[in-house]
Amino acid sequence: MNMIQAINSALDVMMARDPDIVVMGEDVGFFGGVFKATEHLQARYGKTRVFDTPITELGIIGVSVGMCAYGLRPVPEIQFADYIYPALDQLVSEAARLRYRSAGEFTAPMTIRSPFGGGIFGGQTHSQSPEAMFTHVAGLKTVIPSNPYDAKGLLIAAIEDNDPVVFFEPKRIYNGPFDGHYDRPVTPWAKHPAAVVPEDYYRIPLGKAAVVREGEAVTILCYGTMVHVAVGVVAEMGVDAEIIDLRTLVPLDIAAIEASVRKTGRVVVVHEATKTSGFGAELAALIQERCFYTLEAPIERVTGWDTPYPHSLEWAYFPGPVRLTQALEKILEA
Amino acid sequence: MAEGVRRNLPPLTLHVPEPKFRPGDAVDYADFDRGAAGAVSRPAIDASPDVMRDHAYSLVRVLDDDGKAVGPWDPRLEPERLVAMLRHMALTRAYDDRLYRAQRQGKTSFYMKCTGEEATSIAAAYALDRDDMCFPSYRQQGILLARGWSLVDMMCQVYSNRGDRLKGRQMPIMYSAREAGFFSISGNLATQYPQAVGFAMASAAKGDTRIAAAWCGEGSTAEGDFHSACTFASVYRAPVILNVINNQWAISSFSGFAGAENTTFAARAIGYGMAGLRVDGNDALAVYAATEWAAERARANAGPTLIEFFTYRAEGHSTSDDPTKYRSAEENVKWPLGDPIARLKEHVIAIGAWDEERHAAMDKAVIDEVRTAQKEAEAMGILADGLLQHPFATMFEDVFEEMPWHLKEQSQQMHDERKKAGI
Numbered sequence: 001m002n003m004i005q006a007i008n009s010a011l012d013v014m015m016a017r018d019p020d021i022v023v024m025g026e027d028v029g030f031f032g033g034v035f036k037a038t039e040h041l042q043a044r045y046g047k048t049r050v051f052d053t054p055i056t057e058l059g060i061i062g063v064s065v066g067m068c069a070y071g072l073r074p075v076p077e078i079q080f081a082d083y084i085y086p087a088l089d090q091l092v093s094e095a096a097r098l099r100y101r102s103a104g105e106f107t108a109p110m111t112i113r114s115p116f117g118g119g120i121f122g123g124q125t126h127s128q129s130p131e132a133m134f135t136h137v138a139g140l141k142t143v144i145p146s147n148p149y150d151a152k153g154l155l156i157a158a159i160e161d162n163d164p165v166v167f168f169e170p171k172r173i174y175n176g177p178f179d180g181h182y183d184r185p186v187t188p189w190a191k192h193p194a195a196v197v198p199e200d201y202y203r204i205p206l207g208k209a210a211v212v213r214e215g216e217a218v219t220i221l222c223y224g225t226m227v228h229v230a231v232g233v234v235a236e237m238g239v240d241a242e243i244i245d246l247r248t249l250v251p252l253d254i255a256a257i258e259a260s261v262r263k264t265g266r267v268v269v270v271h272e273a274t275k276t277s278g279f280g281a282e283l284a285a286l287i288q289e290r291c292f293y294t295l296e297a298p299i300e301r302v303t304g305w306d307t308p309y310p311h312s313l314e315w316a317y318f319p320g321p322v323r324l325t326q327a328l329e330k331i332l333e334a
Numbered sequence: 335m336a337e338g339v340r341r342n343l344p345p346l347t348l349h350v351p352e353p354k355f356r357p358g359d360a361v362d363y364a365d366f367d368r369g370a371a372g373a374v375s376r377p378a379i380d381a382s383p384d385v386m387r388d389h390a391y392s393l394v395r396v397l398d399d400d401g402k403a404v405g406p407w408d409p410r411l412e413p414e415r416l417v418a419m420l421r422h423m424a425l426t427r428a429y430d431d432r433l434y435r436a437q438r439q440g441k442t443s444f445y446m447k448c449t450g451e452e453a454t455s456i457a458a459a460y461a462l463d464r465d466d467m468c469f470p471s472y473r474q475q476g477i478l479l480a481r482g483w484s485l486v487d488m489m490c491q492v493y494s495n496r497g498d499r500l501k502g503r504q505m506p507i508m509y510s511a512r513e514a515g516f517f518s519i520s521g522n523l524a525t526q527y528p529q530a531v532g533f534a535m536a537s538a539a540k541g542d543t544r545i546a547a548a549w550c551g552e553g554s555t556a557e558g559d560f561h562s563a564c565t566f567a568s569v570y571r572a573p574v575i576l577n578v579i580n581n582q583w584a585i586s587s588f589s590g591f592a593g594a595e596n597t598t599f600a601a602r603a604i605g606y607g608m609a610g611l612r613v614d615g616n617d618a619l620a621v622y623a624a625t626e627w628a629a630e631r632a633r634a635n636a637g638p639t640l641i642e643f644f645t646y647r648a649e650g651h652s653t654s655d656d657p658t659k660y661r662s663a664e665e666n667v668k669w670p671l672g673d674p675i676a677r678l679k680e681h682v683i684a685i686g687a688w689d690e691e692r693h694a695a696m697d698k699a700v701i702d703e704v705r706t707a708q709k710e711a712e713a714m715g716i717l718a719d720g721l722l723q724h725p726f727a728t729m730f731e732d733v734f735e736e737m738p739w740h741l742k743e744q745s746q747q748m749h750d751e752r753k754k755a756g757i
Contacts, residue, residue, distance in 0.1 A: 022539065048539040054569055059528050059562030066532025066546070069467070069517060072539075074532075086558070093522045094529070100732045102510040102518040103500045107735070138733050162735040207738065251738040 001197040002189040003174045006148035007037045007113070010155035011075065013201050015045050021159065022067065023050045025060060025077030025113075034079060035115060035174060057087035061112065065094050068108045075159060081116035081168060082128045095164040096139035111158045111165045116144075117225055117272050118309050118318060119172035119182070127309035129224075129273035134166045135249045135282065141165040141206060142249040146227040147177070147194035150247060153204030161206060170224035178225055179232030180320035207251035211260070215242035218266040218331055221257065221283055223247065226270040226319070233324045239332065249279055254286065261287055265296035266331050272319060275303040297334035300327040351590030353661065361664035368614070368670055371398035372405020379627060380636040383609045390600040390610035393644060396619035401680035407623040409461075413687035419460055419480075419618055420678045420688070423452040425700040426476045427675065429485065432704045433492055437506075437653045441716040442492050444506045448473040450648030450666070453618040453674035454579050455549070456480045461625035462547060467537075469517045469530035469548040472507055473579065483514045485707035494723060495715030501728045506717075523554035527563035527576065534574035534632070535566070545632040547575040547625075552599050552642075553584025553592050560602075564640065568606040573632035575625065576640045578602075579615065581647035586660040600642035608640050615643030616671040618678045644671070726752070 001009065015021050023038055023045075029052040032039030042050040053060050057078055064074040078084050084091065095108040118127035134142045143158050143165055145151035151169070158165040172178050176188045189195040212227060217240040220230045227245045234241045242260050246253065261267055267287055269280035280301040287299060302319045309317055355361050374392045377385065396407050403410075411419075430447040437445040448455065455476030462468070468477050478488060490497035492506040500510060510518035517533075520526060530548035537544045550560065555578055567574050578599045582589050592599075603610025609631065613624040621643060628639035646669045650657045682688035715723050730737060730745040737745075 022536075054562070054565045056558075056562040056565060058558050059531075059566050062525065062528025062559060062562060063532035063535060063566055066469070066529035066534075067536040068532075069529065070533045070536035070540075072536045089522055090525060090528070090559075094520060094525050098518060099735070101500065101504055101508070101520075102512075103503065104732050105499070105510050105512045106518050141734070251734075252740070254739060 001148045001195055002176070003145070003148045003151050003169065004035055004037050006152040006197045007155055007169065008039060008041070009197065009199065010152040010159070011038065011041060012044070014156060014159045015041065015049065017201065018073065020072045021049070021075060022072055023075050023077070024053050024064075026053055026055055026079050028052060028077050033077065035171065037113070038077065057083050058090055061087040061090035061095065064110045065090060065098065065108055068110055069106055073159065074110045076110065076112055078112060078114040080122070080126050081114040081130055082125050084112075084114060084130065091140070091164070092137050096137050099163070100139060107162055108164045109162045111155070111161070111167050113155075113167045113169060115171035115174070116168040117170045117172055118314055119178065119225065121311060121314060122309070123311035124308035127314065129271065129304070131168055131249060132273055132277060132279040132282070135279055139163065141251065142168070143206060143247065144168045144170065144224045144249065145247065146170070146173070146224050146245050147192065148189055148197050149194040150204055150210070152197055153202050154206070154247060156201065157203040157206050160203065165206070168224070172225045173228060177228040180229035180318070181232070182315050182318070182320070204247070206248045207253055209247055209253035209256040210245045211256070212243040212245050213241065215240040216264060217241055218268060218328065219244060219260040219264045220268050220270060221246060222270040223249070224272070226272060229320060229324060230270055233321050233328065236321070237325060237328060239328060241328070254290070257283070257287065258290055261291045262294050265294050267295070268300045268302060268324070268327050268331055270302040270319060270324060272304050274306045275301060276306050278303055297331045300331050302327045351588070351595055353588035353590065355662035355665060357658060357660065357662060359662045361662050361668045363668060363670045366670050369393045369395065371395040372407070374405070374407065376406035376627065379631040379634055381609070383603065383607050383637075386609055387604060390604055390612055391598055393612055393614050394620050394624055395614040395617050396623060397617045397677050397681055401677065401684040403619055403681060407620060409619055409623040409626060411619070411622065413682065413685060415460070416678065416682050417687060419456055419622075420675070420682060421696055421700065422456045422476065422480045423618065423675050423678065424697060425703065426452045426456060426479050428697075428700040428704045429475065429479065432708055433489065434653065436492070436708070440718055441712070442494070442506050443717055444653055445492065446472050446507050446652045447649045448475060450669070450673065451579060451581055451615065451645050452476055453621045453678070454577070454615045454643045454645060457618040457621035458547070458577065458625040461622045462629055463544070465515060465544055466629070467515045467517065467530070467533050467544060467546045469526035469533070469546060470519060471526065471549045471551060471579070472519055473551075474549050475507065475509070478509060478511060478514055478516055481514045481516070483511055483516070485704060486710045487511070489707060489711035490714055493711060493716045495711065495717070495719070496723055497711065497714035498723070501731070502724045524550045524557035524559040526550070527559045528566060530576070531563045531566045531572050531574050534572040535570055538570075538573055543633065545573040545575070545629060547577060549577045549579055551584055552578055552580040552582075552589050552594065553587060555599055555602060556592050564602065564606045564608065567638040568608050571635065571637040573635070574638045575628040575632060576638060578640065578642045579645060580642050581645050583647050583651065583657070583661065585651045585655060598642060600640060603640035608638050610640045610642070612642045612644060614671055615645030616674040616677060618674055619681070646671070
């Protein structure tokens with residue numbers, strides 16, 4: 001399966017198991033979603049469980065909160081993560097805090113799916129990576145898969161979770177892993193071990209990172225598309241790096257991070273989002289709080305620039321192999 | 335003149351609305367057309383919105399100036415039910431007065447009264463089923479009282495004391511009572527609107543019979559949430575009642591800043607293809623009848639209704655507000671639709687179901703009831719008792735269903751820091 005099929009399969013499995021799950025969003029019904037992640041679901045589960053919505057992200061999330069108050073478990077789709085901003089108040093002030101403000105009387109067990117990240121010539125309104133903003137909000141969980149197997153297992157865990165989860169899907173790797181070399185052909189998922197996805201139910205718990213590659217020389221912390229960039233660069237450079245795919249940013253697998261940093265003493269954080277106040281800053285701060293005396297070099301951050309995502313220059317914005325290679329060279333020499 | 339403008343054209347002007355009366359002004363409501371009680375027709379509950387356009391601009395009224403119930407909207411309630419409604423409206427006012435005073439005595443940080451608007455929640459709650467879900471704003475405490483919710487429980491919330499089920503996390507009056515069908519109140523305005531529509535959609539999708547109702551002020555109809563909710567409600571014909579309490583003032587901004595100079599709030603319904611009713615919000619029978627009509631319409635799958643309750647906020651916005659600074663003191667007393675409690679009282683007296691003696695006894699009884707509850711609530715503490723109300727660890731609870739490591743660490747850090755500081 002590719003990522004889209006894996007996500008579709010997760011929704012299918014869960015809708016079959018739980019009649020309280022509803023899927024809604026712009027174009028998700030008859031058409032099956034602009035990326036086809038919800039294809040066939042309406043035909044299978046009916047129009048009252050899978051339906052198109054008006055173009056109001058605020059409404060989509062607000063209505064989902066009300067559905068939660070009734071007892072449903074909505075899985076709303078925001079067509080592009082860039083369009084979550086109109087819904088931010090319902091997400092931040094309502095869904096995220098409902099359990100707290102009502103002392104558990106009302107909860108918002110919803111999973112907001114949204115494609116995010118660049119690399120498809122989406123310009124500054126179809127490319128952003130706003131994950132750090134959500135990790136800052138008390139009461140929200142943030143999940144980002146990097147391959148089909150994880151995408152299905154994590155989405156199932158997110159849907160079963162009784163807290164609101166923001167589930168960001170890196171759209172650049174929907175159809176195949178992408179190593180950051182935009183001028184090379186992309187290999188399809190079919191040739192990747194993570195493309196072997198069971199048809200049935202399984203879950204990957206939230207809050208557990210994956211060690212993608214074990215190594216001794218340096219720890220690379222990454223998630224989403226950047227996992228594949230890291231894997232490619234490490235293979236090309238031939239460095240003995242440990243690559244950790246965080247998979248969920250909140251809750252964060254701090255134990256896995258600490259264990260790796262204590263082993264390698266060197267850390268490079270990679271993400272596609274802008275640098276300033278990005279999630280890399282949080283990771284760097286946590287590591288220096290907890291592992292400062294095992295560090296042998298300053299933590300490096302490889303990120304997008306602090307600019308909006310430019311349309312024609314997107315490959316100059318994208319933190320690809322060149323930027324990561326230079327950071328690794330620098331930290332290994334330090 | 336700004337640089338670069340073409341000089342042969344008149345300068346453009348910006349209209350900034352201004353209320354009719356400011357402090358010190360004499361108030362004259364002569365140009366306010368109430369319409370006659372009983373004059374507005376009552377359409378069938380499944381009437382198409384396009385034959386109801388006039389209902390968005392007229393005013394549904396049942397009680398005439400002599401306290402008689404007239405016209406097609408008379409809900410013909412049993413006298414006992416009318417008296418029960420009257421009693422709950424009086425109880426709401428007594429509750430408000432008592433807690434307003436408690437705030438002035440420093441027992442809590444904040445309070446909001448609904449004086450003059452009691453009918454818009456009490457009569458509405460009477461017309462709904464007990465298990466219909468309400469998504470209130472902060473001036474619908476009457477719903478809880480009408481549903482027989484515990485005064486002590488409500489007061490504990492206002493005091494943020496040990497008895498506060500919300501663990502002292504919410505500002506006073508931001509109640510939550512799932513069992514009473516009363517959704518957790520938000521400080522962010524109109525957010526409850528799409529939520530109510532979502533609840534109604536869920537109920538319909540499940541083939542349930544429960545409906546939802548939401549309340550917001552006229553000022554917050556300017557929020558995007560209001561319009562998103564109307565779109566969803568209309569598109570899916572959600573079984574929901576969307577109430578706009580037009581009490582004329584949003585803190586110090588008069589209704590003109592939400593668009594009242596140009597149209598009515600009920601007329602917002604027309605653009606969405608929804609049924610819209612404009613109703614005298616100080617006429618408990620009109621409020622009841624309109625809510626009952628909208629509820630029956632929702633239950634018949636005939637679609638949502640937007641109701642503007644035309645009323646007046648007789649007191650300040652909150653205990654932090656002084657309305658004498660921005661509006662005429664005469665507005666309240668000269669309000670042409672009167673006081674909802676006085677009007678209902680006049681009606682039950684006119685039909686021979688009530689008298690001044692019983693009314694005075696009832697007023698005393700509700701004050702006693704509130705006083706007794708207050709004693710009981712205050713025995714569990716008041717806000718001024720400070721940090722001792724709730725165990726510190728509760729601060730970290732309910733952020734997530736299960737506490738993640740970072741909150742456990744922070745909770746421990748807080749305990750350690752307090753221990754070291756000897757607190």
